[in-house]
Amino acid sequence: MNSSLALPEALANHPGFSRVFKPGHLSIGFVAPLEGYPDSAGPTMANHASMAKLADDVGIAALWLRDVPFYDPTFGDVGQILDPMVYAGWLSAMTRNIAIGTAGIVAPLRDPLIVAKQAASVDQLLGGRFLLGLASGDRPEEYPAFGQAFSQRASRFREALEIIHTVSEDSFPSYRSQLHGSMNGSLDLIPKPVAKRFPYIATGRAGQTLEWLAANVDAWIWHGFDPQGMTDVIPQWRDACAERGYKPYGYGCWFDLDPDPDAPIEPGRVLRGGRHALIELWQRQEQAGVTHLVLNLKPTRRRPEDIFDELGRYVLPLFPAHTQRLAESAR
Incomplete structure (x- = not known):
């Protein structure tokens, strides 16, 4: 492998990060809930335990x-209605191999010390399968409810990320911040992550430049209005990462798998098509540098069990979770 496309050793050996991100290869993830709800604001969550286990089992x-x-x-x-950190802890008892990530915790609205405490606790329960995705939030009405200014979300995000780094990686840390308080070395946050540190994933731009994201996070998951055009930003991301080393790029979108395997991909914000056209698209995007997909089943009217069965039979063998691929090649 080209050394310029290699992950740092700590991330290449991280249980969650290495399952999801591998240079030159694309993997498939889903955003909770694992059901369609095209006509309502919220899902039923009726079968969420069995669906989480099925997602784990099919790879x-x-x-x-x-x-x-x-x-x-x-x-x-x-979304999935339930608080993501609470739900991640519950999922630790429901799953064995699948990585569990946040996409993303709205860092400007949460105390970074509590985020670090929750994330490290969840990571311990998951045995290192946790991925900390952070965002700045895109719903202005939420900010007054938390007593925060929407205009400060970018600066609060930067400061929150630095604090989470510090308290989750250092023993008895010291820092002083403008927006989130300070510590003087007399206290230590426990537990710490299973690995030396969390993998940090930016979901969206978080109000930052690509250069700042490239310097401060380990991977970037973008979203847009045209799933078929999500490779357009890759040259800019590579340029931003040029002096930092390789950092994975993925994208999220609404998704619906047409039951007709030969159905073409429909234009629009929903990535909808048959498996043959989707495989062709994802192979092109893999070659272009996309390393992970985050698919959202909200628009579908199909049974999610049927979608997962079809993906497991025909699609996931071409885009497997990477630790699964390594385990199979060793047998």
């Missing part, structure tokens, strides 16, 4: 949890 690389504290009718979607 989905990661399950991502959204941070949506309120129902905002102007957005019309409450």
Whole structure:
């Protein structure tokens, strides 16, 4: 492998990160909930335990949890309803191999010390399978409820990330911040992550430049209006990472698998098509540098069990979770 496309050793050996991200290869993840709810703001969550186990069993690389504290009718979607950190802890008892990530914790609205405490606790329960995805939030109405200014979200995000780094990696840390308090070395945050540190994933731009993200996170998951055009930004991301080494890129989108395997991909914000066209698209995107997909089943009317069965039979063998691929090649 080209050394310029290699992960740092700590990330290449990280149980969660190495399952999801491998240079030159694409993996498939899903955002919770694992069901369609095209006509409502929220899912039923009726079979979420069995669906999480099924996602794990068929070899989905990661399950991502959204941070949506309120129902905002102007957005019309409450994600998996349950708090992502609480839900991640519950999922640790329901799953064995799948990585569990947040996509993403709205860092400007949460105390970074509590985020670090929760994330390290979840990571311990998951045996190192946790991926800490952070975002700045895109729902302005939430900010007054938390007593925060929407205009400060970018600076609060940067400071929160630095604090989480410090308290989760250093013993008896010292720091002084402008927006989040200070520590003087008399206290230590426990537990720490299973590995030396969390893998940090930016979900969205978080109000930052690509250069800042390249310097401060380990991977970037973008979202856009055209899933078929999500390779367009890759040259800019590579340029931003040029002096930092290789950092993975992925994207998230609404998804619906057409039951007709020969159906073409439909234009629009929903990535909808038959498996043959989707495989061709994802192979092209893999070659272009996409390393992970975060698929959202909200628009589908198909039974998610049928979608996962079809993916497991025909698609995931071409885009496997990477630790699964390594384990199989060793047998």
